[in-house]
Amino acid sequence: MLGKIRGQLGSFSKTELRIAEYVLNHAELIPTMTTKELAEKADVSEASVVRFTKSVGVASFKTFKILLAQELVTTEEYITDFSITQKKDSPYELFQKVVQVNRGAIDLLLSSIEKKELEKAVKAFQTAKRIMFYGVGGSAIPAMDAQFKFAKLGYQVEYHADFHYMLSAIPFLNENDIFVAISMSGTTRDVVELAKFAKKQGAVLICITNINKSPLYKEADILLATPNVEKDFRVGSITSRMTQLTVIDSLYISLVNQMGESIIDRYENAHRQANELRR
Numbered sequence: 325m326l327g328k329i330r331g332q333l334g335s336f337s338k339t340e341l342r343i344a345e346y347v348l349n350h351a352e353l354i355p356t357m358t359t360k361e362l363a364e365k366a367d368v369s370e371a372s373v374v375r376f377t378k379s380v381g382v383a384s385f386k387t388f389k390i391l392l393a394q395e396l397v398t399t400e401e402y403i404t405d406f407s408i409t410q411k412k413d414s415p416y417e418l419f420q421k422v423v424q425v426n427r428g429a430i431d432l433l434l435s436s437i438e439k440k441e442l443e444k445a446v447k448a449f450q451t452a453k454r455i456m457f458y459g460v461g462g463s464a465i466p467a468m469d470a471q472f473k474f475a476k477l478g479y480q481v482e483y484h485a486d487f488h489y490m491l492s493a494i495p496f497l498n499e500n501d502i503f504v505a506i507s508m509s510g511t512t513r514d515v516v517e518l519a520k521f522a523k524k525q526g527a528v529l530i531c532i533t534n535i536n537k538s539p540l541y542k543e544a545d546i547l548l549a550t551p552n553v554e555k556d557f558r559v560g561s562i563t564s565r566m567t568q569l570t571v572i573d574s575l576y577i578s579l580v581n582q583m584g585e586s587i588i589d590r591y592e593n594a595h596r597q598a599n600e601l602r603r
Contacts (some may be wrong), residue, residue, distance in 0.1 A: 326351060328380055336379070341365045343376045347392075352421035355393040355428070359385050378398050383540055393428045401447050405436045422562065425553075429563035430570055432551035437571070445546045448528050450478075452502045456527075457483040458518055459506030459568075460523050462561020466532070466568040467506050473576045476594075477587065487514050494518065497527040504530045507563040508554065510538025519543055534564075 329344050336344055346366040347354055356364065362385075363370045367571060375447050377388040413421070449455070455474055459467040469485040484490055497503060503522030507515040510533035519540060523529045531544035534552050541547060553563040580587065 325380070325382075325388075330547070333518055337524075339368050339372045340376050343373060350417075351392060352396060352424055353417060355389045355396070355424050356420050357389075366581055377424045393424065393431070396425060396428060402433065410571055425563050426566045427549065429538050429553040429567050432553065433567045433570055436549045437550040438547075438549070441547050442574070442578075445530050445548060445575060446582065448502055448530065448546060449474075449575065449579055450582060452479065452500065452528075453503065454480045454497065454569065455503040456490070456493065456497065456502070456522065457481070457504045457506065458515060460485070460512055460581045461567060462565050463506040463508060463512075463515070465561075465565055466572050467504075469569060470572045470576075473572065474579075476591070477576075477579055477583065478590070488517070488600070490518055491521070492523060494521050494527075497525040499525060499528075500524040501525075502530060504532065505540055505544075506532045506568055507538075507540050508550070508561070510534055510536060510540035512540075516540050516543070520568055532568055 328346065333341065333344060341524070343362070343366045344392060346362070350365075355363075359370045359373045363373050364573045374385060377383075377385050380388070382388040382391065457467040457470045457474075459465075464513075467483045471481050474481045482490075482493060494503070503519060505519040505522075510516075510531070516539050519529055519531065520543060523543060523545070528545050529543060530548065531540050531552060532548045533540045533544075535541070535549035538551060541549070550564065550567040550571065553558050553567065554561070
C-alpha cells in the first residue's frame with residue numbers, strides 16, 4: 325500500500341498529495357484515525373480522504389486502514405525498527421504506534437496458528453506430568469509467565485534462565501512430559517539444542533516460533549506458529565513478545581476451561597490466604 329502511494333505521487337492532485345504525504349510520514353497513526361481526523365491533519369475535507377482511498381484502489385477508508393495495518397506489522401516501517409530514531413513523535417503518538425503494531429501482530433496470529441496444532445497442544449497438556457519452558461532474551465518473558473500460570477493449575481513446572489541448569493534437568497524427562505521451546509527466530513542455539521535434547525528423552529516438543537521453516541520449526545512435534553512481525557535486529561522485543569504471550573494465555577485459558585469447576589476451590593483457597601497475608 326505504501327509503495328503504491330509512493331508510485332502515484334506524481335499523478336495525485338494537490339489535495340491528494342497532501343493526504344499522501346501525511347500518510348507516508350505518519351503511517352503508524354492512520355489505522356487508529358477516523359476520516360475526520362485524517363482530514364484535519366492533512367488540512368483537507370473528509371470527502372477528499374474518501375476520494376484518495378479510491379484513487380489508490382481501495383473501496384473505503386476502513387478497508388484502507390486494515391490493509392495498511394497489515395502492511396505495517398510485516399514491513400520495516402513500524403515501531404521496533406531503528407528508523408523510529410529518525411522521527412520525532414510525541415509520547416502519545418508513540419503510544420498510538422505501539423498499540424497499533426501490537427494489535428496488528430495479534431490479528432496476524434489468527435492466520436499463523438493452526439487450529440489442529442493448538443488442539444493437539446491442549447490435549448498433550450491435559451495428560452502431562454511435568455512441563456518445562458525455555459526461551460532466552462525477549463522470549464524468556466513468555467517462558468517465565470508460563471511457569472507462573474501453569475503452576476497455578478497444579479502442574480510440576482520448570483523454567484530457568486541458566487542453560488546448564490536446564491541441561492541437567494532434561495535427562496529426567498520422559499514421554500509423559502512436555503518441553504516448550506520459545507524462540508522468535510527459531511535459530512537461537514541454546515533453545516534449539518535443549519529442544520533436541522528434550523525430544524531425545526521422549527518428551528513432547530511444543531515449539532512457539534515464527535512460521536519460517538527454522539531449525540526449531542522443523543524439530544517440533546507440535547508447532548504453534550507465530551507470524552513474522554519483527555527482525556532479529558530491532559529496538560526491542562515488542563510485537564513478537566506480544567504474540568508469544570497470547571499463545572501462552574490461550575493454552576492456559578483452554579486448560580482452565582477443560583478443568584472446569586474442579587479448580588475453583590484451590591483458587592479460592594489461594595485467594596483467601598493472599599488476602600490474609602495482606603492484612
